Amino acid sequence: MSTRAARLHRISQIISSNQISSQGELLRLLEKDLVSVTQATLSRDLEFLGAIKVHGANGDSYYAIPEDSTRELPARDQSRLARTLADLLATVDYSGNIVVLRTPPGAASYLASALDKSELESVIGTIAGDDTVLVVTRDSNGGKAVAKQLQELSQQQRQKGTRTKGDKS
Known part of the structure; x- marks a missing residue:
């Protein structure tokens, strides 16, 4: 599990299925799952997820992650979705009102959840497998527009990330 999004998904799973009382305990469980993370990164991940004691x-x-912790302002939702897409989106395809998104293995559920929480008006819902997300659009021919929108969000975020990493000022 090498991507940040996959790690965040696993942290959410562990917290929702166990009573984790410390970051050290969570680190040990992640290590058991062969997820390598520093305590500082874990702390940032918990904050990002909205985890509370x-x-x-x-x-x-x-630790718990409240159901409504992801209910942010729309601009923040779009920013979070863009970051998740940039991290996970491998390919995009569409047909009619269906969009098919490919991710690294184990990351589809996390991406589908991010899409669901972003509440895109043109999307009815998502279904996730291991590495594939099926997105159903409202419009019978809306797949092309949604595929383009998601691809553009991903590319814009990747370009933003490249510029930020390259800046030394």
Whole structure:
């Protein structure tokens, strides 16, 4: 699991299925899954995911990711979607009202979730496999426009990332 998005997805899965009380505990579980990450990066990932500490009935605290933690302003949603697309999108194809997105293995669910949370008006919903996301559009011929929109978001973010990495000022 080498991409940031895949790592974020795995962190979300671990937190939702376990009561994780510390970053150290989470690091150990990630290492078991062969996910290599530093404590500093894990801390940033938890912040990005909106993870918070909650108290259980017995008083112990553990990490949770609130369902509404991803309900941000539309501009931020689009920015998050653009970053996720830039990280994960390998290929785009379409037919009629269907768009097919290819990702690295294990990353399709994360991308589908990002698309669902972005609430694109032209998208009815998504279905994810291991490395493929099926996007269904409202318009019977909307696949071409949505495919183009997603491809452009990905390319713009990649270009932005390249310029930022190259800047030394």
